Amino acid sequence: MRKNIINDLESKPTGKRWFILFLVCAITFINYLDRANLSVAAPFISKEFMLDPAKMGLIFSALSWSYTVMQIPSGWFLDRLGPRLVYGVALCGWSAFTGIVAFTFNFTSMIFCRLGLGFFEAPAFPANGRIVTTWFPSKERGSAIGAYTASEYVGLALCTPILTWLLVTFGWRVIFIVTGILGLLFAFIWFTHYNDPAHSKGINKEELELIKEGGGLSDTVSEQKKITKKEIKYLFTSRQLWGMYIGGFAITAILFFFMTWFPSYLVNEKNMAILKVGIYGALPYLAAIAGVLVAGKWSDWMISRELGLGLSRKLPVIVGLLLSSVIMVANYTTNVNVVITFMSISFFGQGMASAISWALLSEIAPKDLVGLCGGTYNFVANMGGALSPAIVGYLISRTGSYSSALVFVSCMALIGALSYIFIIGKPKRIIIPN
Template sequence: MILFMLFLSTALNYLDRTNISVAAPFLKNDLHLNSVVLGLVMSAFGWTYAFMQIPGGWILDRLGPRLTYGLGLIIWSLFTFFQAFAKGFGSLFGLRLGLGLSEAPAFPTNNRLVATWFPKQERALATGIFTAGEYVGLAFLTPVLAWIVAAFSWHTIFIVTGILGLLFVPVWFKFIREPKDSPYVNAEELAYIREGEGLADAASEKTKLKWSQISVLLKRRTMWGIYIGQFGVTTTLWFFLTWFPDYLVNDKHMTILHAGFYSMIPYIAAFIGVLFGGAFSDFLVRRGFSTSTSRKTPIIIGLLLAGSIVLANYTASIGLVITIMSVAFFAQGMSGISWSLIGDVAPRELLGIAGGIFNFAGNLSGIVTPIVIGVIVGRNHNFGGALVFVSAVAVIGALSYLLLVGKVKRIEV
């Protein structure tokens, strides 16, 4: 039940941050935004989302996951709703900043709840399943959003997704609890979680954070390897979250409806990839492989395969382009289990802040990627250089896991 709630909340979270990609081909004409300015608008979410990760992790450690996420859900749904009434660059940029600010604690909260509720041998698959919520929402609702744009207007997308988020708020507060406080958990399940190193007890305690403790998370080579690697993981993701529909419309000359339906295929591939990556990692754990091998193998393979996205530059076939994109996004999904590493290596007392730093490092690409791609497209009037950039960063991420991360074990403070 907890995992299903995380799956649904993640699907809503990603709809609200990526709905602008579907609206973009129409929105930029209506509000008179060129590619460079549109890249800035798309990056606005990343500015506040990234820089609020550490404060968001601190808030999570203070307030706990139920209240932190519930309040964030209310606020980000309102910011989503009001984007429908943006009149130009300034108002749209400001609302996207607010959206990033309020969504910042989402994934640290997801990670905290997985570390709390799931034993080690189930944690990667659980991470994969809630992460799959990103892709399921995008796969099956992107065509719906494209239809809404075509049938009504780009404004309607923001109204619909904002209302969906607000409707989910009471559901979240009803079902999300710590294991010890849940009316649905018995003593046997609590014992099972504890035996598998789930943090059923420690994670329910509110932490008094000393800022000096953050230095532990910044001095270890393992953590830096994970941070750099996550930047590589999320760069491919941010291409698909921001520019992919525009790539299909303007580079491949599709209508918005065709782009919406073709987008389903890579998104479904990513959904399968993240489930495969999680199941494969947990399978290796159960077969007796080390945590290092079990966690890092699908991430490294995924990052290397994600680099194949550059091959789309060498074909004009729509079918082959979608196939290449699907392989790259499947691979990105595989590497998306990187969140499970934080549950394995972060100090028990600092799960929230560790997740915040990790997500900050990864989502710096939410700032960099939309702007870089916007500049490249603005100069070259095509996406060739943009795909080279995405591919190169994915390979750098793989090298970081290979050369820097080392042995995966929990850091003690």
């Protein structure tokens, strides 16, 4: 009897993929903590360095300049070297630049640090997509991507109250020292605990078969494969991918408004005290977490009911982007509770769209180019992150209020929804012809 129980346990798939997902979620949490910590400190930095909204907009955007430029090279490195090395080095690098922000003294030094942060953060989401595509069968992939996408918003949600407390208690420079050290600690954990399934300890053949038979890659994609010009060209000419690129641009533009200008919006436009911002400001981020989890479960439920890849992966994104477009309603009320409600609805929708866009990409990316395809997607999408904070800063400087900025964010959401509806078409795995 005991022998049968042991044999049954041994024949069941192990759960190593869930531990890997935990690591990815933790690092994604740190990634967004390090991106958004500046937004909490911004009102104090702008006052100390005497920076107007236009200059703060450039500082907010600087991360995305280098982040965007490095997306395609990051994807190439991931396909050649694998995520263990590339992700680990990236985490060390961006954590170091986060800590260095504490020693900045003017506009130029701040720009330099944000450029360095963006340079090293570039491999993060292509690596996340590649890891989940490698470790998870298709039926679990939406939930897995939803989990690590939710981690970004957990970082943003906790960022606001905890970092606000650090700022008030110890000053804004301590925020960057603490978050930088946290990243370096997790870099050590990553190097000592991650590997691809075929080379990982603690995984049995049943889990490997579950991954492979369910559409996961299971084994590492050949890292010595030569990537041709034709393959790269195809990534920029595919209608499916361009539909995703435009949608991704819109999704990221919305995200970066919340990551950069949102706390300043509450302080300067709604005259909130900084400690009150720490409480109210966390609510939309919590709503985004709910959006990510709802979208992931909903999408996987539709997949399990065989409702089709197009409906299962596209509908949550379209609904999410349409919900995001309601942000401009905040222009028509002075009631803070109503403002936060519409901000929360908008960010809930952004969370829905963000989670499933990566799930859809994992379903259609060429199998031998998952890292490069993720890098290309992130390259175009993060142009939205590069432009959005600067455009918002310009609009605020030009008009003296945030009203036009909210209209801009709303328009981005509608453009993204239209792209998913009319451009992507019926999604399917891309096979590049010989």
